[in-house]
Amino acid sequence: MWKKECGQFCREIHYKRKEEGIEITGCFGEDGQIVLPDEIEGLPVISIAPYAFAEAKTDQDDLIWRNKEVPDIKVDRHAQEKAERICAEQVESVWLPKGVTEIGRYAFYRCRNLKTLILSDSLLEIGGGAFTGCRLEAVEIHFFQGEKSCLRSIVDEIRFAVRARLFYEGEEARVLFPEHYEEAVENTPARLLVTHHHGAGGYYRQCFYDRELDYKKYDELLYRTRAEEELETAVELVMNRLCYPYRLEPAAKDRYKTFLQECLKEAAGILAEQENQDGLMFLEREGLWTLEALEAAMERAAQSKKTEVLSLLMDMRYRCFPKKQKTFEL
Known part of the structure; x- marks a missing residue:
């Protein structure tokens, strides 16, 4: 490497x-x-x-x-x-x-x-x-x-979004630190300045101990991402951990998969738009596809002229949802 x-x-x-x-x-x-x-x-x-x-x-x-x-x-x-x-x-x-x-x-x-x-x-x-x-x-x-x-x-x-690729011995992790910023808001009656934090990125930047990334703590912050980030950011963060699961515990994996299932149609369209083939193949490998989500992803890929992704999705549709052959009774 x-x-x-x-x-x-x-x-x-x-x-x-x-x-x-x-x-x-x-x-x-x-x-x-x-x-x-x-x-x-x-x-x-x-x-x-x-x-x-x-x-x-x-x-x-x-x-x-x-x-x-x-x-x-x-x-x-x-x-x-x-x-x-x-x-x-x-x-x-x-x-x-x-x-x-x-x-x-x-x-x-x-x-x-x-x-x-x-x-x-x-x-x-x-x-x-x-x-x-x-x-x-x-x-x-x-x-x-x-x-x-x-x-x-x-x-x-x-303070902007930072994408990190971390290469360990024979393994790779990918983690996203979302954008964040702080805003000082004046509380006039109390004559105080109150700091407001925007975005989940500040919390993710605290997931370190003794200069090591604490993956367990990182994975526990999904609720912050869901509450404070756009869906595109959440999908990218979740797919990074699922596709490159370094130190990903089973309970955290289940939480990430549940999140995807709850917004599968929208998430599939985002993955197609981003040309995230690893993420799309993960959905097939884990048996998460629904016909509705797959067709939504195909439509998004066609609209965005992502021909390579569209071809991949068409192959997935054939494998996951093959058309039943018609039978005739004599």
């Missing part, structure tokens, strides 16, 4: 040597898809410097690693730094080195277009404001040493 090719790396990486390894201070490349090597000059990359991707400044004391597999662009050195340093709004995705244990403060400050972050469980410390001004949507964490990670620190900084 964790395999990088040299051709993926940035064309030029600026760094400093520390006692334990390498600290990245900046990158140059052709686009905002940043893939950083696990080692530079035979030393492990262990940290990302403060403000590394937040601004275009370059320290004259930085060392430089150049990717020999990426053609160099012959331009004036000063102009090259000014035009091609990947920072701020240019950053779109980041694949961190496997051995990174620390991200400095404000490392990705105002990287507004940063949507995807890939990292390992070596990273447990994140500097203050590291993702301030970001709208991170997807986090992928690979676990090699247990189940501790910096996931809580990340989702605490992002």
Whole structure:
């Protein structure tokens, strides 16, 4: 799962040597898809410097690693730094080195277009404001040493919906942290400000203990999702847990399935619209389909021109609800 090719790396990486390894201070490349090597000059990359991707400044004391597999662009050195340093709004995705244990403060400050972050469980410390001004949507964490990670620190900084893919030894979990926000409302007679919480995301962000995600506590919050989130969000969250049931207890699975059965027609249409083939196949595998729900999903797929999903649903209809052959009596 964790395999990088040299051709993926940035064309030029600026760094400093520390006692334990390498600290990245900046990158140059052709686009905002940043893939950083696990080692530079035979030393492990262990940290990302403060403000590394937040601004275009370059320290004259930085060392430089150049990717020999990426053609160099012959331009004036000063102009090259000014035009091609990947920072701020240019950053779109980041694949961190496997051995990174620390991200400095404000490392990705105002990287507004940063949507995807890939990292390992070596990273447990994140500097203050590291993702301030970001709208991170997807986090992928690979676990090699247990189940501790910096996931809580990340989702605490992002109030928008965050989708996490967590890779353990031979297993994958997918969890959704819904959007949430807080609103200060004045209670004029009492001269107090009362904080109102909106969305279930704040509760899901509390499902951690000692830097480990508490799946049992996460699964107990379905009632919050049902009460405070749109059906599309609830369906996505539920299908993530059912299709990737890491540490999913039988009682929680039953609650999730009951929820689906109660809104099966609407949920099936949402899955078709989202092209969630894993979810649609789960409904067949668990024997949850009704003819009405299946036909509703087919109609939604046809309206949305999701031809691949429509073909899948037509095959399911044939298997789940075959037409009875007519018989004739002589």
